[in-house]
Amino acid sequence: MSTVHPTQRRDLTSGGGSPRNHAGPGSGAESAQRRDPRPGSGSPRNHAGPGSGADSTQRRDLGSSGGSSRTRAGSGSGADRVQEMAAFLRARRERLTPEDLGLPQRKQARRTPGLRREEVAELAGVSTDYIVRLEQGRGLRPSVDVLNALARALCLNDDERAYLFDLARQRQPDSGKPSTVPAPALAMLVRDLSPLPAMLVNHRYDILAWNREMAALITDFGALPERQRNSMWLCLLDPGMRDFYVERERIIREGIADLRAAWAAHPEDRALADLIAEFTAHSAEFEQAWARHDVRVQGRGNKPLRHPVVGPLVVSYEVLIPVQDPDQRIVIYRAADADSQTALDRLTADLDTR
Numbered sequence: 001m002s003t004v005h006p007t008q009r010r011d012l013t014s015g016g017g018s019p020r021n022h023a024g025p026g027s028g029a030e031s032a033q034r035r036d037p038r039p040g041s042g043s044p045r046n047h048a049g050p051g052s053g054a055d056s057t058q059r060r061d062l063g064s065s066g067g068s069s070r071t072r073a074g075s076g077s078g079a080d081r082v083q084e085m086a087a088f089l090r091a092r093r094e095r096l097t098p099e100d101l102g103l104p105q106r107k108q109a110r111r112t113p114g115l116r117r118e119e120v121a122e123l124a125g126v127s128t129d130y131i132v133r134l135e136q137g138r139g140l141r142p143s144v145d146v147l148n149a150l151a152r153a154l155c156l157n158d159d160e161r162a163y164l165f166d167l168a169r170q171r172q173p174d175s176g177k178p179s180t181v182p183a184p185a186l187a188m189l190v191r192d193l194s195p196l197p198a199m200l201v202n203h204r205y206d207i208l209a210w211n212r213e214m215a216a217l218i219t220d221f222g223a224l225p226e227r228q229r230n231s232m233w234l235c236l237l238d239p240g241m242r243d244f245y246v247e248r249e250r251i252i253r254e255g256i257a258d259l260r261a262a263w264a265a266h267p268e269d270r271a272l273a274d275l276i277a278e279f280t281a282h283s284a285e286f287e288q289a290w291a292r293h294d295v296r297v298q299g300r301g302n303k304p305l306r307h308p309v310v311g312p313l314v315v316s317y318e319v320l321i322p323v324q325d326p327d328q329r330i331v332i333y334r335a336a337d338a339d340s341q342t343a344l345d346r347l348t349a350d351l352d353t354r
Contacts, residue, residue, distance in 0.1 A: 085167040086137035092154040093120055093135075100155070123153035144170050179327040182208040186328055195348045197315070197333040203262040204272050205232040205255070208328065216347050217307065217315075217333065218244075230275070232259060236283045246304035246312070252285050254301070257294040264295075302336050310347050313340035 094114030101115075101123070117135070121128040126146060134140055142150065147168055151161045165172045179202045182190075187209040190198045197214035199221075201207055207229045210221050219240070221229055228234065232255055234241050235248075245251045259276070266272055279286040299319045306312055314336035319329050335341035 081167055081169075082139055083137040085164070086135050088164065088167065089131075089150070089154070090135050092156065092160065093117070096155065120150075120153050124149040142168050142170075144173060148173070179208065179325065180206065183322070183325045183328060186322060186325060186330065190330065193330075193332060195344075197344075199331050201231060201329050201331060202327055203266060203329075204269070204275060205230050205259065207231060212351055213344075213348060214333070216351055217305075217344075231255075232279070233275070236279055236286055243306055246306060249285075251303060253289050253292075253294065254296065254298045256286060256289045257296040258298055260290070260293070260295050261297050303333075307343065307347075309350070310343040313343040315340065315344075 096115045098115065098119065117131045118128045121131045124131075124146070126149065130140075134142070147165055147170055150156075151164060154160075156164060162172060182200050186200050190200050190209045191211050194211050195213055197211065197217045199207055199210040199214045207221055215221055218231075219234065219238075228238070235245065235252060235255065242248070263269075263272060263276060276290070280290060300317060302314055302316050304312070304314045315333040316336045318332045318334075320332070321329055335344050
């Protein structure tokens with residue numbers, strides 16, 4: 001983007017839009033400069049087109065679509081999404097007062113509730129005209145930077161922020177702060193899942209919490225250095241785990257396909273990048289599988305195991321993602337058949353005698 005004179009506003013529209021899986025924000029503009037995003041290349045990327053049978057008296061200007069476009073309320077089209085974003089932004093603006101944001105009171109009486117459009121524009125660093133066009137539903141698609149600025153200016157909570165990004169067909173940037181500490185309620189839930197083996201992991205496969213059944217089934221996680229307390233690290237680099245998974249190649253391939261999705265979703269996670277570099281340098285299995293560029297998030301399946309105490313068994317696993325803590329995953333194992341249940345029962349009985 002070219003540099004402009006300080007008195008000029010900067011165009012930060014997303015143009016053709018960010019790639020669908022883009023997780024990071026674009027380059028930020030200086031806060032002292034105003035941004036004047038203009039209509040980009042049109043409606044959101046996945047826009048299904050306006051409705052075909054709207055009342056001839058009801059036309060909505062979609063700005064960048066090259067003129068007016070007929071729409072019908074409730075048609076499920078991108079135009080409905082644009083109109084909802086317009087109404088949502090108006091409603092969020094009108095609920096705020098200057099006092100909420102520490103703005104000085106103006107002598108002129110306010111004819112409508114909430115902040116003025118020019119106040120929101122000033123807080124967000126965009127032009128008043130741009131706010132007007134957004135609230136009129138004129139087909140604009142704000143960039144990630146502008147959405148972040150609007151969310152801050154309108155004091156949106158996390159759910160409202162996510163809703164705004166969804167309406168704009170943009171993906172929220174990664175916070176850059178992956179979970180490294182288990183949510184207390186989730187750690188308690190993992191313990192309460194006994195006698196089912198369960199553990200709590202983050203998107204890097206770091207093991208954050210576990211119950212005694214999972215430790216007895218896999219390994220004593222508490223005795224491991226924190227860096228090795230990672231299920232992918234154990235599978236790839238722990239010599240004691242090399243023969244644990246009967247279908248080792250499949251388990252590694254599926255795990256790497258999941259890890260690749262996490263890597264794309266968290267581009268600012270330096271620890272994840274370092275972990276991948278370590279795996280690539282020390283594991284030929286990882287290097288070969290990573291080069292395949294497979295991407296798949298596996299939420300359930302079966303794993304045949306060779307346990308050193310109870311012998312062979314097959315576990316079915318289920319991965320649950322809590323709504324409140326989406327970076328943490330609860331992994332639950334259950335016996336896949338009667339013989340495997342007998343093996344797990346023996347494992348639990350051994351724990352009770354200790």
